[in-house]
Amino acid sequence: MAITRSHIQSAHTRIRADIRTTPVLELPEGVFGPALNLKLELTQVTGSFKPRGAFNRLRLAGDLSHGVVAASGGNHGAAVAYAAQAMGVRADIFVPEVSAPEKQARIRSYGANLVVGGARYADALAASQAHRDMTGALEVHAYDQPEVLAGQGTVALEWEAQAPRLTHLLVAVGGGGLIGGMAAWHAGCATEVIAVEPETSCALHAALAAGKPVEVPVSGVAADSLGAKQVGAAMFPIAAQNIRTSVLVADDAIRAAQARLWEAARILAEPGGATALAALLSGAWVPPRGARVGVLVCGGNTAIG
Structure with a gap:
């Protein structure tokens, strides 16, 4: 099933009473280098963007009498648990040992x-x-279901309305939902969506190089949120067509990006939530002249101190 702007618009109508419209923060030149627009999705219900996809999947499901089940590094599981609680449904959530307390x-x-x-997300998924x-429980996959992709795409719909002149969006990637x-929302548009991954958990980078989803080893500080060993089959055609960088x-x-977010803006992001900004601060991605850059801070479920 191809995901279109129409699917994402319908998802937004369906779930907007269940989610928060998360704020954006305009930062002038000098705070993080170029002027930036930060989309603070870490302020979403449950602390990450994940409830968007979870609610869209559950709202479309119909029969939930056998409950719902999900595997997660943590953020998706919290989102499914929250959505199930809101809808009066049993939820069984499986997480690997790497999941943060x-x-x-x-x-x-x-x-x-x-x-x-289990040691990794793949074990929890199995x-x-x-x-x-x-x-017979309804599975809510963390990133490889059309309903989940359409729900997550509402981040782009919302951000475009809040900051319509952005030309480049930096987005952290795990499984790719x-x-x-x-990318489905911005397909055919001038806005470029840029994928950012940890060196030690780079399933999309490897898939784009191979021309198909492939398995990669997973480790590192962001493994509990970005540690998918392979990107989803549903998202890969979208990425192959629309992700240029x-x-x-x-x-x-x-x-370092986590520390800078806290020092400069008092934003407490988890490692996965700081990964997109890390590309800019480290020089892994350099904005072209005239770029108007947005950075998605996608999660904040981390310990204080």
């Missing part, structure tokens, strides 16, 4: 049954799908 606590706070096991097959939805950043650059 604060993310596990947030999932539990929304009343979900949390199962922790366990969640076994649960799905046994119980967020950037897939955003893909850059990688080191863990040290991500940590």
Whole structure:
């Protein structure tokens, strides 16, 4: 199923009562180098962009009598748990051992049954799908379902209305649901969506080089949110057609971007949430002359101090 602007507009109408319209912050030249527009999706319900896709999937599902199930590094699980609680549905969330304790606590706070096991996201996914097959629960995939992509694409719809003159958008990538939805919104438009990934978790970068989704090793400081070993099949055709630039950043650059967000703007981002900015601060991506740059701060589920 191809994701179009029409799908994303419909998703926004469907879920806008369930989500927050997250703010943007205009920063003048000198704070982070060039003048920037930050989209603060870390202020979304549950602390990341993920409720957009979760609610769109659940609102379209119909029968939820067997509950819902999801695998997650943490943020998606919290979003599904929150959406299920809001709709009065049981949620079983599977996370790997790498999932941050604060993310596990947030999932539990929304009343979900949390199962922790396996070294990486792929292990949690296999366990969640076994649960799905046994119980008939509705699977809410973290990034590889059309309904999820369309929901995540509402970030781009909203941002365009708030800051219509941006020419380049820096977006962190894990499994690709967020950037897939955003690239679908901007397909055929002048605005360029730029993919940013950790050097040690670079599933989209590898897929674009190979011409198809391929498996990559996963590690690093952002592995709990960006640590997909392979991008989704649903997003890859969108990326192959619409993502012209893909850059990688080191863990040290991500940590430095986290620190700069806090020091300069008092924004407490998790590593995945700081990854897009890391591309700019580290020089991995250099804006062309005249660019009007937007940076998505996609998540803030991290410990204080």
